[in-house]
Amino acid sequence: MSEVIQPLLEAEHYYQAAWDSDWNEGNCILSREYILILSLIYVTETKCYLELEEHEMALKRLAEAEEILKPRIRKYVKLLFEDPSGYLHSACQGVRLSSILEILKYVTAESNVDKLFDEHIRTAIFNTCSIESWTDSIPLRSRNAILALVAPSLVGVEWTL
Numbered sequence: 001m002s003e004v005i006q007p008l009l010e011a012e013h014y015y016q017a018a019w020d021s022d023w024n025e026g027n028c029i030l031s032r033e034y035i036l037i038l039s040l041i042y043v044t045e046t047k048c049y050l051e052l053e054e055h056e057m058a059l060k061r062l063a064e065a066e067e068i069l070k071p072r073i074r075k076y077v078k079l080l081f082e083d084p085s086g087y088l089h090s091a092c093q094g095v096r097l098s099s100i101l102e103i104l105k106y107v108t109a110e111s112n113v114d115k116l117f118d119e120h121i122r123t124a125i126f127n128t129c130s131i132e133s134w135t136d137s138i139p140l141r142s143r144n145a146i147l148a149l150v151a152p153s154l155v156g157v158e159w160t161l
Contacts, residue, residue, distance in 0.1 A: 005045060005049075011041050023075065028076075031076050031079070035069065035076060042062070046061055076145070079145050104116045
């Protein structure tokens, strides 16, 4: 079992660096996948330590995993909701407004749904001169992250109406 841990540590460092590079370049298309892979690496490593009956080390690695993953997850979720009105685009069919508002409640720590809608969605749509200016106002980085999540085949494609 201990021979499995070293490759997991190497994979952990590789995917942390890959996430950081992807994030710093503003790409963010694979951010979700990197977070999922890192999570699986930590779970597998913890399982190995538990099978070796090294409980303290398993707890230590879980604490380190939380320290590494939590800020990345927060950054990713905030990116996805930098402009939540982007989810109303036809490319995001199947995404429910109630789901968007639930995640906004988490991101903003605001529980008033009407207030969230007014501040984050209604203004983004109704304060623009045209539909085109609304879609152009959604940052490309955020748009690509949203599409990678809900419609991967559309990443990099222009949002035409």
